[in-house]
Amino acid sequence: MADVAGYRRPPRGTQPEYLHPPYASTRKRAPTQPLVLLPHTLSEVTGPLFGDDHVRVEDGDLTRQHDGEPLGERIIVGGQVLDENGRPVPQTLVEIWQCNAAGRYRHKNDAHDAPLDPNFSGAGRVLTDKDGRYRFVTIKPGAYPWRNHQNAWRPAHIHLSLFGRAFVTRLVTQMYFPGDPLLPHDPIFNGTANEKARNRLVADFDWDTTVPEHALGYRFDIVLRGRDATPMEKSR
Amino acid sequence: MSLTATASQTVGPFYRIGMEALYVADLAPAAAPADKIAIAGRVIDGEGNPVNDAVLEIWQANAVGKYAHPDDAQTKPLTPGFIGFGRVPTGDDGMFRFTTIKPGSVPGPRHMPQAPHLAVAIFMRGLLLHLVTRIYFPGEAQNADDPILKLVPAGRRHTLIARETAKGLEWNVILQGENETVFFDC
Numbered sequence: 001m002a003d004v005a006g007y008r009r010p011p012r013g014t015q016p017e018y019l020h021p022p023y024a025s026t027r028k029r030a031p032t033q034p035l036v037l038l039p040h041t042l043s044e045v046t047g048p049l050f051g052d053d054h055v056r057v058e059d060g061d062l063t064r065q066h067d068g069e070p071l072g073e074r075i076i077v078g079g080q081v082l083d084e085n086g087r088p089v090p091q092t093l094v095e096i097w098q099c100n101a102a103g104r105y106r107h108k109n110d111a112h113d114a115p116l117d118p119n120f121s122g123a124g125r126v127l128t129d130k131d132g133r134y135r136f137v138t139i140k141p142g143a144y145p146w147r148n149h150q151n152a153w154r155p156a157h158i159h160l161s162l163f164g165r166a167f168v169t170r171l172v173t174q175m176y177f178p179g180d181p182l183l184p185h186d187p188i189f190n191g192t193a194n195e196k197a198r199n200r201l202v203a204d205f206d207w208d209t210t211v212p213e214h215a216l217g218y219r220f221d222i223v224l225r226g227r228d229a230t231p232m233e234k235s236r
Numbered sequence: 237m238s239l240t241a242t243a244s245q246t247v248g249p250f251y252r253i254g255m256e257a258l259y260v261a262d263l264a265p266a267a268a269p270a271d272k273i274a275i276a277g278r279v280i281d282g283e284g285n286p287v288n289d290a291v292l293e294i295w296q297a298n299a300v301g302k303y304a305h306p307d308d309a310q311t312k313p314l315t316p317g318f319i320g321f322g323r324v325p326t327g328d329d330g331m332f333r334f335t336t337i338k339p340g341s342v343p344g345p346r347h348m349p350q351a352p353h354l355a356v357a358i359f360m361r362g363l364l365l366h367l368v369t370r371i372y373f374p375g376e377a378q379n380a381d382d383p384i385l386k387l388v389p390a391g392r393r394h395t396l397i398a399r400e401t402a403k404g405l406e407w408n409v410i411l412q413g414e415n416e417t418v419f420f421d422c
Contacts, residue, residue, distance in 0.1 A: 003345060004307075014240050016364035023246075025362030028282035031419045032412045036388050038368065038420035041344045043355050046305035047295055048321035054258070084239045097254025107250040109289075123254045159247065159254060165307070167295045167355050168422055172366065174245040191364040192243040201243055223239045 006040030007168045007225045008084055013194035022187035024148050040168060047167040050093040052127065059125040062098075062138040070120035072101025072139035074215040077175065077203065081132040081162065084226030088132030089169075092224075095161040096124045096136060103142030112144050137215065143182055155182035155189065164224040175220045176202045244365040249289045251359065252325065263294065263322045263336035271299070274404030275371065276333035279326050279358070282412030286330025290360035290409075294322035294334065296353075301340030310343070338373060344383040351378035351385065358409060368422040371407050372397045392418050 018030035038044065063069055081089040099105045099122060102114040106122055120139065128134045141156045157174040164170065176183060183189055183202070192198040200223075209217025247255070264272065279287040297303045297320060302312035304319050320339075324332045336354070344350040351372055358367040372379055374397055379385060385393050395417045398405035410417050 003347070008241075010241060015243055016245075018363065018365060018367075020364060023362070023364065025246075026364065027362075028285075029287070029360065029362035029411050031367070031416065032282070033392070033416045033418070035419050035421035038384065038387075038422045039345050040422075041350060041384070042303060042308060042310075042342045043295070043297070043350070043353065044422060046303040046307055048319055049305065050258075082239060084241055086239060095254045095258070097250065099250075105250040105253060107253055109249055121253070123257070125254075125257065159245075159251070161247075161254060165305075167357070170293070170357055170366065171242060171244060172247050172359060173242055188246060188364065191245075197240065197243050201245070223242045225241045226239070 004040060004042055004045045005227050006045065007166065008228050010225075011194075014192065014197040016191035017193075020187065020191040023191055044168045045166045047163060047165060047169065049091075049165070050127070050163065051091065054093060055125050055127050060136045062120065062122065062124045062136065064137075065121055066119040068119040070100065070117050070139050072117075072142075074137065075140050076135065076137050076209050076211060076215050076217040077158065077220055078133065078135035078209050078217065079219050079221040081128050081134060081222045081224060083164070083169075083224050085229070087226070088128075088130075089164055089224055090128055090130045090132055092128050092132075092165070093163050094126050094128065094134050096138075096158055098122045098138065098141040098158045099144060101139050101142050103144035114142070114144065135209075140177070148187060153182050153185075155180040155186050160222070162222060162224060169224045171222070171224055173222070174201060177218070178202055178205055246361055246364050247291065247359040249361045251291055255291060255323065258323055259325065260322045261324050261334045263296070263320065263334065264318060266317050267337045271337050272335050273338055274333065274335050275398060275407060276331060276404065277406055277408040278330040279332070279360070279409040280330060280411060286326070286328075287360060287411070288326055288328045288330055290326045290330075290332070290358060292324050292326075292332050293357040293359070294336070295355040295357075296320045296336065297339040297342050299337050299340055301342045303342070312340075341378060348381075348383045349378065351376050351382040353382075353384075368420045369409070369417055370396050370420070374398055374400050374405070388418050
């Protein structure tokens, strides 16, 4: 059997560095010793695969998880999950979480003085379809203050967590909204040096996702790491 | 077509909302009790304080060194019901704990066998990109020849090897400083 084909390494600047001093929490948590380059072995090119048994219908609609509807602006978020070689990533789990329309998370440690919404939990899970497409219905999250610096506010965002096919394709990211005036001031958004890579974290308003008389739609395509194109020796 | 992967962002302090549904602290519920290993430890930041808002994910092979994944072409048996995935948060004291079975050896670079290990991904507020590390097992003869451990400076290898205690194995994550855990560029 040939060595396993590894995954591509990110071009410089397209992923954040661990130490990003404007984001204060990185200072005491980022590694200070050099990382050790890990060749991709069977342990890295495999990973957990989750199927339909992990997702219920209501997990994809965050506005239908309680007796009443949550307050706020109903939106639809959808897109396609591709790998770096342009291939769709089918049947992969997408976990999402977010605050409510007032900017408050349903979490004991969120001390922001904004109301909880009894009809909104802020958690969802969907699987991509055979073409790598995903879609969920939610409400637009609010901005909220945090204590990173004087008068610090997070731009509205939705957290997304994806697995892909391998341990090394694991991705946790955040989706932002177009035109948000807080984006240039957010040290988390700006933790990725490459401007093009950073701006891909901003969803596009999308007429095709928008449902008449119902909800605005946003398109957020996601790219997971892809296999290195270097050909493998054939096993014999 | 050539694309570039989407940038990573922090899980933030409220990841529990979205990640709790998939918490798995017992990776091998069907295993014989005698085969089970308890692994616990703390996550400690650069000021020596416990990190109470981290979440760890584990990925491992079964007892014979086979991954529950179609890209593992080895002719070894799968274990019915065993996925090899775990996800555990840290508590107020920075502690995490999980139970599993010791994986078998899996092939490494140039087909050299790897010593039994768990792949670990660590997420928390303050990490824009998750950390990748490994847990190896104490007293394991194969550790001396493990092709990945050999890539690690000798003086730092101990940070990847769990310690035997009366309650099971202990393995800590030291984010910064003298005994900083080895993290991989993966």
